[in-house]
Amino acid sequence: MTEPADQRPNSTNEAPPPVVMEPSSIRLISTLAIAGLVSGIAIVAIYEATLQTITENKARELREAVFKVLPGVSKMKKFQLEENGIRFRAEEGKDENTIYGGYNQQGEFVGYALPSAGPGFQDTIGILYGYIPESRKVVGMEILESRETPGLGDKIYKDLSFVSNFDNLSIDPEIVTIKKGMKSAANEVDAITGATISSKAVVRIINEGNERWINQLPTYGIPLPEEGSPE
Amino acid sequence: MAKTPESVYQEMLKGIWRDNPVFVQVLGMCPMLAVTNSAVNALAMGLATFFVLVGSSLLVSMMRKWIPKQVRISSYIIIIATFVTIIDYTLLALFPKIHKELGAFIPLITANCLILGRQEAFASRNSVRFAVMDAVGMAGGFLFALLALGGVREILGEGALFGVSLFGPNFEPWIIMILPPGGFLTLGLILLFFNWVTEKHKEAQMRLLQPAEERSS
Numbered sequence: 001m002t003e004p005a006d007q008r009p010n011s012t013n014e015a016p017p018p019v020v021m022e023p024s025s026i027r028l029i030s031t032l033a034i035a036g037l038v039s040g041i042a043i044v045a046i047y048e049a050t051l052q053t054i055t056e057n058k059a060r061e062l063r064e065a066v067f068k069v070l071p072g073v074s075k076m077k078k079f080q081l082e083e084n085g086i087r088f089r090a091e092e093g094k095d096e097n098t099i100y101g102g103y104n105q106q107g108e109f110v111g112y113a114l115p116s117a118g119p120g121f122q123d124t125i126g127i128l129y130g131y132i133p134e135s136r137k138v139v140g141m142e143i144l145e146s147r148e149t150p151g152l153g154d155k156i157y158k159d160l161s162f163v164s165n166f167d168n169l170s171i172d173p174e175i176v177t178i179k180k181g182m183k184s185a186a187n188e189v190d191a192i193t194g195a196t197i198s199s200k201a202v203v204r205i206i207n208e209g210n211e212r213w214i215n216q217l218p219t220y221g222i223p224l225p226e227e228g229s230p231e
Numbered sequence: 232m233a234k235t236p237e238s239v240y241q242e243m244l245k246g247i248w249r250d251n252p253v254f255v256q257v258l259g260m261c262p263m264l265a266v267t268n269s270a271v272n273a274l275a276m277g278l279a280t281f282f283v284l285v286g287s288s289l290l291v292s293m294m295r296k297w298i299p300k301q302v303r304i305s306s307y308i309i310i311i312a313t314f315v316t317i318i319d320y321t322l323l324a325l326f327p328k329i330h331k332e333l334g335a336f337i338p339l340i341t342a343n344c345l346i347l348g349r350q351e352a353f354a355s356r357n358s359v360r361f362a363v364m365d366a367v368g369m370a371g372g373f374l375f376a377l378l379a380l381g382g383v384r385e386i387l388g389e390g391a392l393f394g395v396s397l398f399g400p401n402f403e404p405w406i407i408m409i410l411p412p413g414g415f416l417t418l419g420l421i422l423l424f425f426n427w428v429t430e431k432h433k434e435a436q437m438r439l440l441q442p443a444e445e446r447s448s
Contacts, residue, residue, distance in 0.1 A: 023299040031299055035306050039313040046317045050324035057327050147334070150268050151388060151406040194406075 061144075062128075066100045066113040069130030069140030073102030073110050077224070081216060088222060099213065101221045102130070109221035111139065116209030120201040123147040125156070127205050129166065133219040138175070138206065141166035153198035162199065165189045171210050177203045239364050246368025252345045253376035254425040259345040263377060264414040266336050270393050273381025275329045277374030279322065279337060283314040284346050284370040285363060288354040292362030295355045307350040308341065315341045345373060376421075383417050384408045 066076045080089035081097040089098055100113040111132040117124050126145030129138050143157040155162060169175060170186035177200045180190045191199040252258045262280070267273045287310050291298075298306045319337045322330040330337065340346070349369055354362040385391055388408030390398045407413050 023301065028299055028302045031297070032302055032305055032309070035309045039309050042313050043316045046320045050320040053324040054320075054327075057324070061327070149410065151404070151409045 062100075065128045065142045065144060066102060066130075069113050069128055069142050070102035070111050071130075071139060072104055074105050075103040075107070075224070076113070077101045077103070077222075079112075079222065081213070086217065086222065099217075100128075103224055107224045109223070112213070112217060112221070114209050114213050115144070116205050116212070117145070118201065118205040118208055120146060120148055121153050121195075121197045122149065125198075125201055125205060127202065127209070129206055129209065131171075131210075131214070133214070133217055133221075136171055138166050138169040138171060141202070141206070143202075148195070148198045152195045155192045155195050156198045156202050159192055162190065162192050166206075171207075171214070174207050174210075175203050239360060242361055243364040243368035243371070246365065246370070246372040247375060248372070250369075251372040251376060251425075252369050253373060254422060255429075256345075256348075257422075258348060259343045259373060260418075261339065262336050262343060263380065264411065264418065266333055267377055267381040267384055267414060267417075268388065268409040269332075269385045270378060270381040271329070272332050273377040274374075274393075275322070275326070276333060276336065276340075277370075277377040279318045279333075280340055280343065280346070280373055281367075281370035282318050283311060283340050284349060284373075285366045286314045287311045287346060288349060288362045288366035289359060291350045291354040292357060292359045298355075303355065304347075304351070307347060307355075311346055311350070312341045345369065379421060380414070380417055383421070384413055388413060 063076060067073055077100065078089040078094065079086045079099045079101050081099060086099075099115065102110045102113060104110050111130055113128055113130050115126070115128050117126040119125070124145065125143060125148070128142050128144055130140040131137070132139055141163060146154070146156065148154045148156060157163065165183070166189070168186070169189065172187060175187055175189060177191045177196075178188050180193050182188075183190045189199070189203050246252065250256060253260075253263055259280075262276050266276045287307070290310050291307055294306075315338060318340075319330075322333075322337065349366060353365050357365070382392060385393075386397065387405045388410075389404050390396060390402035396402075405413075408417065
């Protein structure tokens, strides 16, 4: 067994730092204060330098997810859900009542992209799913956030045959998970073998999302404002 | 040993093989086991650690005359944590996917005993040149170990390497290898192999009957 390096006499050692006398506590405090100050400045600098890219990345990820879960959509708008219905959200960012509306090339409303989140097998699973109010169908599902077990639970987004369960899924009376290969009705989802808990969690999260959102959403969304208005 | 260019070179090499931080010193096990379920993750973690270790060693070695020894550990931690924050934000901005996979393990680089260990044991006592070479060697050894573990686990557990499928669709992946037990199994086997090689090497040297002035050179 080889000795660890640290116990070996180090032949390249220089003389240890000379200990002249006990440094005063002011010296100790000022050393740490200076270190903290320099470190703080460095952290603020890197935060400022990366902030814009990080915000853009997040916004782009979200846009891509919306286009993915709502096929045929070429324009998206942020909606804000309020007590008396929905309105366009003009402000930056989002909160827990922000949803997304998708419009096709002709500017006609297609459907909503709804966020929902809940506990999975390991940690919160965050989902965005596309919903068409006219046909009462889920038309796409994208996992935004998950820490499911690699190799098993992560199939909820890696296994495309599972993801395609959500391409044309009726939400009435509610979505149910069944054993793989038994799917026969329009509201059924084939669970993943070896990842039953994660599959069920996805379905449960979408059902909870439906409960929360659907009755408050107008079937035809909000008509797009005339061309020329700012996005 | 005089401070010749060769000895600088040796400082670097020792970290990669003879004193490899993982296989010999068994340091930094937390990221070692946690993020090596694929080769890409292992590479990213290895490079992040590389940056932090080399940067901190450089700074600690430069400042070693000014840091009073009573507050040295806190000063090292401040330096290390700053580098970790820098790499954390950089990854988040440039490689959000990888940042997502590594998650909490990026901030946890601060607590990697390998890094603090090198500051205390080496960088704070040696000139900048040696400190940097030592850090490069140790971080290189860590990267090498992560890649070895990540590569083996991804090949067996997903039938792929760096996301490129190796065996075609008929390969039944050995899922346990990318789950935590697979990490322990693989690490154990690699350690076994490493010690076996070292033993062999020692035996061969004994047979040459060279009374070693320096153990296992």
